[in-house]
């Protein structure tokens with residue numbers, strides 16, 4: 110067993126797992142394996158938020174998911190779980206491994222270095238060759254009918270994209286013979302290759318076509334796409350090393366052991382392969398792959414890819430399916446191409462579900478990963494999928510679909526908690542508890558009345574989410590980058606297929622706004638505040654000072670030093686988690702406040718707080734339900750505490766009002782009665798008739814039916830009051846509404 114510098118065990122570091130840090134594995138749901146689900150929900154030390162790349166911070170990244178303490182406790186056996194947890198630091202052995210991994214950083218570069226001179230000379234001799242790119246260039250060939258066979262099936266990437274539209278919007282396809290026609294516009298160089306090329310040739314390499322990609326053999330013997338090879342050349346020939354060092358530092362960062370659960374580590378291990386790919390390719394989406402070098406922007410998108418993909422891949426594929434179907438319906442692609450695309454998407458979906466999909470950080474985001482994989486899989490037809498689509502409308506459509514699903518999940522959890530509260534209330538129908546204002550004893554209330562007050566709050570939380578869902582449910586797809594498209598798409602069809610209410614009316618608005626995210630986060634924040642208040646109340650009530658509530662052992666934790674302690678920390682964590690939910694709202698509010706209209710890359714930053722907020726609120730609700738199912742109220746202790754605090758004083762004032770005394774006067778009279786009790790050290794109900802008459806002659810013998818907490822509670826009759834009739838009725842209504850059988 111190795112120990113960390115803090116003396117903590119690391120032997121089980123890789124065996125602990127927790128639900129909240131799961132979700133890796135290419136969309137595979139993580140399996141909670143902690144013996145206590147409440148603990149597992151809240152044990153993740155990291156939130157997956159932007160990790161520092163700074164080397165000086167590397168030790169903090171060595172933190173793993175909190176491991177069970179397996180320190181020297183004599184007879185400790187494998188698999189036994191101490192009842193408290195600590196975070197552990199990475200061990201020396203792990204640090205060694207990390208160094209070892211660094212040494213394995215991109216070897217491909219050195220292979221290219223050995224060929225540098227030769228290639229430079231070659232580059233001087235030869236003009237640049239075209240590099241396949243994801244950028245679609247306008248066709249430079251005369252139109253041909255859409256059903257040209259060569260167009261409907263996959264063609265090589267040296268051919269212009271098809272089918273294409275003329276400016277008048279007609280579907281056209283380049284005639285096969287015309288594909289070899291070199292562009293003649295200003296600045297276009299004649300191609301040395303027999304095929305038409307949008308850019309001049311770059312190098313002389315033996316070329317092959319695989320799935321429409323041009324393949325070249327490089328010095329390592331590896332077969333890379335021309336695009337990949339061109340990129341390495343760019344980095345290599347750059348006099349400025351920053352592109353390479355930026356890439357390298359990213360690699361080091363990615364190769365660091367991260368504070369992840371084993372599920373995530375599996376993903377991270379897979380990412381090692383991804384990283385190698387990144388070292389030889391950094392696709393540039395502008396200038397057709399001929400831009401100088403990878404910029405600093407990549408630094409910010411890389412760590413997000415996997416997290417973003419885990420959440421959004423299913424929605425992104427759903428959007429692509431709907432979009433492909435619409436493109437075929439409108440004749441923008443053939444039905445044959447649509448079927449090939451759909452088949453490819455099915456395969457990708459399966460790969461992701463099986464955890465076999467390689468998420469490449471160098472492909473920027475979930476959209477580019479899926480689209481590029483689709484092109485690799487099915488070739489040319491996949492290149493048509495991005496027709497009349499931009500990542501700007503894709504991401505916001507994905508997000509709206511994601512929010513819709515997330516809201517539905519939260520609504521279910523809210524209902525579960527409501528049911529737990531109603532069941533709890535049903536167990537204590539007659540239990541009177543002190544009601545507090547200013548945290549001072551105020552008036553007696555029935556415990557079910559208090560518990561149903563939480564149920565009401567939750568109902569409004571659900572209502573806010575339902576309202577928000579209505580506004581979320583409009584479809585931005587087809588807004589394209591911001592302006593819509595000149596192509597005859599059918600936005601109503603995609604909206605319908607994706608079960609949106611309707612397409613969004615304004616394409617600029619569609620890609621610009623994240624008000625639906627804000628609204629969702631605001632609704633979450635209010636719900637979180639409600640849960641936090643319940644958490645606070647229950648923590649307070651579980652204290653020795655109150656002693657009103659006892660959590661069962663299954664929802665309690667112990668102390669590492671004070672053996673007698675039993676902490677209600679799930680509810681403390683509910684209270685604590687509310688801070689991050691509110692913080693997430695603040696993050697997106699501030700994120701959006703300075704943005705000009707239409708898409709801005711800042712918006713990429715909306716996802717982490719959105720995902721985080723939803724994860725937190727789902728966890729909080731689950732914990733609250735479980736806590737509610739595992740607490741008991743200490744009736745005896747509560748009852749014995751009721752006499753203190755003159756809880757019946759206001760009911761006595763109401764008695765005087767019924768006798769015709771103005772309320773302000775009755776308030777004063779009861780005040781004098783209470784003062785008398787204080788001097789006599791007794792309860793109001795213990796005052797003799799003579800004592801009462803001495804305070805005011807209006808008191809009669811019937812006053813004793815108003816004194817004492819039971820009598821006081823029974824006197825409440827107003828709608829929504831704590832009177833037992835009212836409470837019983839409301840409890841019954843809630844049972845019916847929530848479908849709880851008698």
Ligand SMILES: N/C(=N\CCC[C@H](N)C(=O)O)N[C@@H](CC(=O)O)C(=O)O
Pocket residue numbers: 473474475498499500501504590708710712713714
């Ligand atoms: N880069 C870009 N959008 C990226 C959106 C997706 C991004 N991962 C996000 O999460 O916001 N916009 C390009 C258009 C495009 O790439 O489709 C632009 O407007 O210039």
